[in-house]
Amino acid sequence: MKYGYYPGCTLHQQAEEFDVTTRESARALGIELEELDSWQCCGAVFPLATDAVINLAAPFRALAAAYEAGVELVTVCAGCLNVLRRTNNLVQNDDETRDKLVDFVEEDYAGEGRVHHLLELLRDEVGFESVSERTKRDLNGLRIAPYYGCLLLRPPDEMEFDDAEDPQILENMLAGIGAHPVSYPLRMDCCGAYLPIGELEERRNRAAVAVMRSASAAGAEAIVTSCPLCAHNLEQCAQDVPGAEMLPVLYFSQVLAYALGLDADSCGLEPDGLHAGVCEKIGIGEVK
Amino acid sequence: MSDSWQPTIVAFACQWCTYAGADLAGTSRIPYPPSVRVIKVPCSARVDPSFVIRAFQRGADGVLVSGCHPGDCHYMEGNYLTRRRFSLAKPFMSYLGLEPGRVRVEWISAAEGQRFAEIVREMTGDIRALGPNRKMRERL
Amino acid sequence: MKLTRHGLHSEMIEKIERISGEEISKCYQCGKCSAGCPVAQEMGTLPHRVVRHLQLGQDERAFEAEAVWFCTSCHTCESRCPKGFDLSRVMEALRAVLLRRGEAPVRPEDLPAELFAAAPQQAIVSCYRKYVS
């Protein structure tokens, strides 16, 4: 089945490995992703003020364009998913806001489209068992701490992504590709990343440090996430967390693509750098 | 029409809620125009739409049908029947050429004396603006 | 603290309710939001207390709270709130009023360029969204 792919700005810049491995994983699993023609940045943050309609224009435009093109949207960036899905809900349920957006963007769209996260497609359309059957490499029981953060899960009644207090989707995916998902209590806690750049910097890391330590204490060898902001923030921990407790941070698609047969280099795995431990454990290079 | 003209409003009031609410307006001494005449019925579900038509035929200027709030009916679901019946009856009255403002279906509880008085005040004002019912009144 | 009916129902409180879409009186101060807030330790004023200031008509006390800027809109509070009160929206409304008054604590353009160079786009856009619009 063909989907409209919405990479989001970060995947086209700092998080290229997230983009590449997403496309490769989808291809390997028979999901056709076609990038939307001229998407704009979703705005990164869903506006919570009821009068901030202007901030909804960009996501509305992307949603309308996908609908016009006759495709359902797929994204992997937690921020994009959050903004697109909540905008779509709002357009569906709030006539006043919809009318304003229709006037402003000059696209007639009433929320008929759908927005998927790639993981949801794997769970609901492809099936994790089928993913498991198509793996080409053994992850050798690599102990991975799945990190959800906020944007995928909350608000639960709007995101409907997974159980907000006990999500399982990343765990099931990881188990399916031969990794060992590690359970740790802070996997749904906020990393503090929306305390962005600025004078508050010295204090913002504490939330991320707590997450990193929680994963590390549970015996994980790596963290995976679906959010570039989380990834950035967790990597910033390096300055505050002793080396032994600092885990490499990967996008879920990196381990997925690797298990599906993509080479380590294309997956953005660095055997000589940050990911040395991981690479050693999974024996980079051997394909079944 | 002058302000002194007193329209005649026939009010069908269920004995558990609205009739008691009208009594409460009395015991609380809340004044309202003397336009309304209350007919006590056990339940608003006892009110046949034909009673309403008869009132207009005989010269009433307005009709109020009132019972307990939905969910509070003494007979459990009588007021739901009223709601359904009058959702059909009201368009029928307009079809007969009657101004919609002359018929009101309201839920007034035994605790809402103030609300009873307010609704009578409102209806009286609205009907004064419409003038006497000449359309359906039979020449007697 | 002196309370008056005008203070309790001030225009500012109404404005915050309007922008946030939340009724301030809905909160019954159980504190579950504060108990679960991942950045509570940074907030100075705990989140439930910010709402309490608003309930008492002390909007300036709410505006002064560092919590307003430290809130990460993570929605943990809302997802566990027994009343379904969306505190993130109230915090955003407070920020919106301050921004519209021109009272941002940080001006992104004053920040050192190297911070931006290292950060992902998502962080840069978020930064502008929080401190500018």
Added chain:
Amino acid sequence: MRKIGVFVCHCGLNIAGTVDVKRVAERCAEIPGVVHSEDYSYMCSDPGQNLIAEAIEEKDLEGIVVAACSPTMHEPTFRAAAEAAGLNPYQVQMANIREQCSWVHPDDEEEATRKAEGIVGAAVEKVRRDEPLVPHEIPITKKAMVVGGGITGMQAALDIADAGYPVILVEREATIGGRMAQLSETFPTLDCASCILTPKMAEVGRHPLIELMAYSEVEEVSGSVGNFRVRVRQKPTYVDWDACMGCMQCQQQCPSEVESEFERGLGTKKAIGVDFPQAIPNRPKIDPEHCAHLRGDFCWLCSRSCPVDAIDYEQEERIVEEEVGAIVLSTGYDMLPQEVLGEYGYGKYPDVIDSMAFERMKSSSGPTGGEIRRPSDGEIPKEVVFIQCAGSRDPDKGQSYCSKICCMYTAKHATLYHHSVPDGQAYIFYTDVRAGGKGYEEFVQRTVEEDNALYLRGRVSRVYPEGDKILVKGVDTLSDENVEIHADLVVLATAVTPRTDAREMARIFNVGTDEHGFLNEAHIKLRPVETTTPGVYVAGAVRGPRDISDAAAEASGAASKVAMLLSREEMETDPLIAEVDEGDCSGCLWCVAACPFDAIEEKYLTRRVGDREVSRRVVEVNVGVCQGCGACTVACRDGAMNLKGYKDEQILAEVESICLIAGSQQ
């Protein structure tokens, strides 16, 4: 034309101060058929009533209108006065010229007087068409049924039986006792629950007037007050209870051990046996889901061990029909599944338990023999956190209401914990402490002052394991500090909920429910144990959360209502009910659909035409069930259905009179 009398009351100046009562009386005298019309200062006084009686007797009045206050005030007074004077009490109408006239139009005497004339005129037209009515008398089945055998149902059954009436007590489980049988001690006296419950259970078991139908459920109810017919389904126990002597050899021999719901997951039970040793009736049942034999395996151990050969694997359910005059519903409550509050980790972490599990733990006959031990490793917990409002006052994920009992049982738990583990610390997170009840506040104070419980005002947001402890992240809003406690055991004060099948039961007994599913009383303040269906009463937690004291009081209240009903030989029913003219009825059954009480039934009339029988469908109103709402009258397309006292012609006559008088006044 019927002779009508009109009596206009001054009510001192309450009416006469605004309404020209003399003019009203004079105008009414002009209405055709009104042969007597007078006014008097206080009609409700003895002299006033005498005036009425004299006029009725002297002028042979066939209907009277008393123009005075609201009928809710004095209609019974004037009806009784009329009846004493020989007039049928249903030929009395009140014209409300006080509450609905003089009191609301104080500033316009002319308009108020005109309105009063209209009101009295309409009442005259109505009373002219009032037929003399006689209440129906129906015989009463002098037997009651109590549904639900917890403390409430037991108390109600005992009170009714002690009043001398036979009672059938229907219990869904295999033993009576209900929730109270699960409890350890009771607040505020710390009486042992079993010590006060089990003697009562035994009393129920041996009371000659109480018939116990355990392991049974009501399927269907028909009939009406005084004469209900109830179909009860007796579920198969696979044990012949008449033959069984209760030796429980079978329970000892049974090899299938399963988790016990009674023990709240902390203990096990056998596939055959009783939930607890003091069960009444003291008879085992087989749980077919877990019995090896019934699941097709090769096992006859219980059957072989039974000395009286009472095991009957072939037993089937039985339907029993009973006739009773009154019914008490006391089916109690359920508890909110704590899994809905995912942040507390109930079900995931063994050391997060709910309040009922704590009760079982503290119970001397419970799975730990009364010792408080962590489920995970059996250690004695030294730091215990109690979380109140776990799903209560939580419209978002739980129940919007306060569960009422948790403040007290949590204080009790903390006290009991301190007694068991004197060097341990109890922490209680609360929203508000609600301790309204005799001795309750004092109990809570003792829990704080003598039993060292630390009350923390605020909620907990998250609970998760850290090492071998459980980290509790809460807040103390009094100090404005977040609180972290590394606990050994966490106890959730579970919200009380309606029984999951409460709405279905409400439907069977034709009783209303509130938005949550608790059964509705007829009036929340003044008729707390009655329902809108006469003869069906409610008591205890089936109405909403309440503690044992309140439940027992309601049980006795309901029992006294039942005894009042059953003490009469016959029962009078209100004659203002629906009546069908069989000649006009076309048998379309629209009225049946409109009736909220299932009071209308179809029947067939047969008559001979020539040499063959012709049968025709009509309807019949059950006079014991009809409540007189009149919904059927409006639904009737043939004009065959009418409501006595509110007939179409009466209401239309009122309408016409009002319009006519108003028109003539313009």
